[in-house]
Amino acid sequence: MLLSVKGLSAHYGRVQALSSVDIDAPEGSIVTLIGANGAGKSTFMMAVSGVLRSISGEIEYDGRRIDGLPSDEIVRLGLSQCPEGRRVWPGMTVLENLEMGAFQVGDATLVRDRLMRVYAHFPILEQRSAQLAGSLSGGEQQMLAIGRALMSGPRLLMLDEPSLGLAPIVVEHLVEIIREIRNSGTTIILVEQNAFMALGLADAAYVLETGRVALSGKASELLKNDMVRKSYLGV
Amino acid sequence: MNGRMTGAKWLAGLAGAALLCAVPRFFSLDYYLHMFVMSEIYAVLAMSLALIVGFSGQVSMGHAAFYGVGAYASALISLKSGLPFWVTIWCAGAVAGLLSFVIGKMVLRLRGHFLAITTAFFGVLVTLILNNWIELTNGPMGVPGIPRPSPISLPGLTLSFETRADYYYLGLVFVGLVAFLLYRLVNSRIGNALIAIRENEELARSIGVDAMAYKVFAFTLGGALAGMAGSFYAHYILFISPVTFTIAESINLLVMIIFGGMTTLFGPVFGAVALTLLPEFLRMAGSLRLVIYGVALVIFIIWLPLGVWGTIKSKWMERRG
Numbered sequence: 370m371l372l373s374v375k376g377l378s379a380h381y382g383r384v385q386a387l388s389s390v391d392i393d394a395p396e397g398s399i400v401t402l403i404g405a406n407g408a409g410k411s412t413f414m415m416a417v418s419g420v421l422r423s424i425s426g427e428i429e430y431d432g433r434r435i436d437g438l439p440s441d442e443i444v445r446l447g448l449s450q451c452p453e454g455r456r457v458w459p460g461m462t463v464l465e466n467l468e469m470g471a472f473q474v475g476d477a478t479l480v481r482d483r484l485m486r487v488y489a490h491f492p493i494l495e496q497r498s499a500q501l502a503g504s505l506s507g508g509e510q511q512m513l514a515i516g517r518a519l520m521s522g523p524r525l526l527m528l529d530e531p532s533l534g535l536a537p538i539v540v541e542h543l544v545e546i547i548r549e550i551r552n553s554g555t556t557i558i559l560v561e562q563n564a565f566m567a568l569g570l571a572d573a574a575y576v577l578e579t580g581r582v583a584l585s586g587k588a589s590e591l592l593k594n595d596m597v598r599k600s601y602l603g604v
Numbered sequence: 605m606n607g608r609m610t611g612a613k614w615l616a617g618l619a620g621a622a623l624l625c626a627v628p629r630f631f632s633l634d635y636y637l638h639m640f641v642m643s644e645i646y647a648v649l650a651m652s653l654a655l656i657v658g659f660s661g662q663v664s665m666g667h668a669a670f671y672g673v674g675a676y677a678s679a680l681i682s683l684k685s686g687l688p689f690w691v692t693i694w695c696a697g698a699v700a701g702l703l704s705f706v707i708g709k710m711v712l713r714l715r716g717h718f719l720a721i722t723t724a725f726f727g728v729l730v731t732l733i734l735n736n737w738i739e740l741t742n743g744p745m746g747v748p749g750i751p752r753p754s755p756i757s758l759p760g761l762t763l764s765f766e767t768r769a770d771y772y773y774l775g776l777v778f779v780g781l782v783a784f785l786l787y788r789l790v791n792s793r794i795g796n797a798l799i800a801i802r803e804n805e806e807l808a809r810s811i812g813v814d815a816m817a818y819k820v821f822a823f824t825l826g827g828a829l830a831g832m833a834g835s836f837y838a839h840y841i842l843f844i845s846p847v848t849f850t851i852a853e854s855i856n857l858l859v860m861i862i863f864g865g866m867t868t869l870f871g872p873v874f875g876a877v878a879l880t881l882l883p884e885f886l887r888m889a890g891s892l893r894l895v896i897y898g899v900a901l902v903i904f905i906i907w908l909p910l911g912v913w914g915t916i917k918s919k920w921m922e923r924r925g
Contacts, residue, residue, distance in 0.1 A: 440810065444810075469800055469811060
């Protein structure tokens with residue numbers, strides 16, 4: 370198990386955002402967390418990446434407890450996140466954004482290698498490398514955000530709502546790329562509201578409801594589950 | 605970005621440096637030279653503040669406190685121990701840097717208005733201490749009789765610091781070295797981290813930038829440089845008192861970097877020189893002087909939010925595509 374979360378709880382002031390959540394991500398898999406707004410999906414991600422500190426429970430990554438570690442330490446261990454809302458630095462160029470992603474990598478040739486790999490996944494970023502990130506389209510900014518998260522060379526990549534606000538054709542393209550990234554050896558945790566896309570892509574899935582795991586299992590099985598079909602797929 | 609120096613740029617730089625060195629020949633009046641030396645001190649202060657406010661995006665309203673602490677540290681150490689200015693200026697940087705490190709550690713968790721108010725509070729606190737710790741600082745009476753820097757002689761040039769021109773030359777070197785240091789810094793990995801924090805701190809942390817450490821670093825270095833500027837001021841004016849280092853001076857420094865443009869390095873220098881000299885030029889307007897100064901500032905800040913130099917630079921970049 371690359372990531373194993375046990376009894377994770379988190380709260381904002383008095384509001385309980387996660388209560389005793391257990392989630393496992395085996396190496397080389399795509400694990401998805403689906404659920405409505407406010408179900409605790411992004412909170413889970415922020416807790417694992419160390420940005421949110423007021424948590425209890427155990428987070429084990431690669432056999433080692435990481436809860437309580439600062440976020441820069443966690444990135445160094447190979448756990449990278451791509452936060453929600455395709456956040457890029459609009460005033461920096463595409464290339465500068467990508468280079469920032471490799472902030473902790475001192476070795477220039479390694480940075481170059483990774484840049485080439487990101488460009489192989491996203492050829493559009495190479496074409497736009499000198500352009501300001503703020504001038505990219507929504508889909509391109511999302512690709513930049515994912516590319517930047519890949520620049521740290523993660524073993525585990527956490528994507529928060531990558532499909533948000535993107536045209537269906539762009540989402541399809543994104544699905545292909547996420548699959549490619551997994552096939553090149555990176556484990557992926559995918560947080561999504563687009564349950565149809567997420568369940569089609571993932572190996573295992575967890576359904577979050579008001580901070581609890583309501584349902585979990587193989588993604589292909591959840592696709593057939595009545596409750597999931599009714600609440601999240603609208604069929 | 606466009607960091608590469610071309611031949612033409614080198615030439616322009618050399619010509620500019622020669623022109624700056626020739627200034628005392630054309631403006632030999634003490635009055636003019638005094639304004640130029642003050643411009644140099646303000647240029648260092650403005651650059652050091654721009655590192656904190658402009659590059660890392662942390663608004664500080666207490667910068668004059670570090671200027672003052674540096675001035676007092678340098679003056680008191682040289683008076684009590686007899687160490688020369690060439691040593692005490694480093695002591696000033698160390699003391700002011702240490703203080704800004706401690707304050708930075710405490711306040712840089714705060715954001716925006718909260719940070720501005722808290723730094724202002726620390727600025728006021730330092731002024732209160734300078735005024736009331738009379739055994740050490742001599743209180744509101746100030747510290748008189750600060751020694752001049754000991755003479756230095758280089759091949760072909762002797763600076764005795766008996767004339768303002770000598771201070772002017774030393775100030776040029778000071779400004780040049782600080783500008784060079786900060787230029788290298790903001791164009792390095794550290795500079796990128798600071799800008800990333802300014803633009804979006806959560807995002808910077810999510811890719812593994814230890815935001816707090818970088819913010820504290822910028823605050824400490826900015827404070828240390830302000831302290832060294834304070835040392836220069838103390839051994840130039842030869843008298844210091846708390847009134848020079850109040851919150852009004854902190855705001856004055858902020859206005860300089862807003863006016864010049866704080867996301868470049870030349871902007872703060874431009875702002876410092878312009879706003880040191882402008883009130884003097886306006887003396888011919890008599891009692892309307894400060895009114896005109898104030899109106900001009902408001903107009904510039906509303907119409908040129910990037911600052912004068914920032915606007916010129918962004919227009920220039922636009923035209924080059």
